Amino acid sequence: MSKPTIKHKKSERINTGESTNALIHSAHVATNDEVFPMILDLFVPTSSKVADVTYGKGVFWKKVNKEDYDLFFSDIKTKGLPEGCVPGIDSTSLPYEDESFDALVFDPPYMHTPGGTAHNGHQNFEQYYANNGNGQSVNREKGKDSTELPKYHEAVLDLYYRSALEAYRVLKKNGIYIVKCQDEVCSNKQRLTHLEITIELQNYGFITEDLFVVVRKNKPGVSRMKKQYHARKNHSYFMIYRKL
């Protein structure tokens, strides 16, 4: 019996270009400074004008050739910042002109613990949220919740939202917004911060370009507990948005 002839479908793949497995992947057991340069390689061409508005210790930039970009570093802290980082700049009110940056980096504290027990066992980030006392919040601007400032997870989201509105203002059209975040369990509720932010930012005119998962190399500390109800988070995200 003669063998049936198998008709292959025409490949829609482009035949030009070299095959390679040296691709940039979406998930990494790595540190932030190892993943961040890959994001720049994919989304931020050299010579771009880039602001990191929560520079902190500048860890993200440790493995980046800083000469390759036109960089502006700032942080709300007024002391203890590395040289080259402008102190006392609030990410919700940047001293930059409209549509003046190609890319912006935002990595705020992931939790808010105003002296309470909602995040027992986690680092208290209250000091970084001291600026929430300025009476601003997205909810207030929308006319909701006018009596109270947000706390805990809502405070975290509020800073993401207000900073995103400001990022939208200073980014050029098609500008890239790189946002670091981590989901959290707050008051026994699972809060998928990366989804909440993504949904809100779509309302501001950002589209999602990519998502990177960073898995910790070491194990997070053990907190005292009787019974474990949720998986202890050992991963965080770099979200990549584009201003339309």
Ligand SMILES: C[S@@+](CC[C@H](N)C(=O)[O-])C[C@H]1O[C@@H](n2cnc3c(N)ncnc32)[C@H](O)[C@@H]1O
């Ligand atoms: C998780 S650390 C950032 C670490 C940084 N990406 C690095 O590589 O070292 C959070 C930083 O956000 C800053 N921060 C908190 N609220 C801020 C605000 N409203 N505006 C600007 N920076 C803020 C803190 O001072 C802190 O340095």
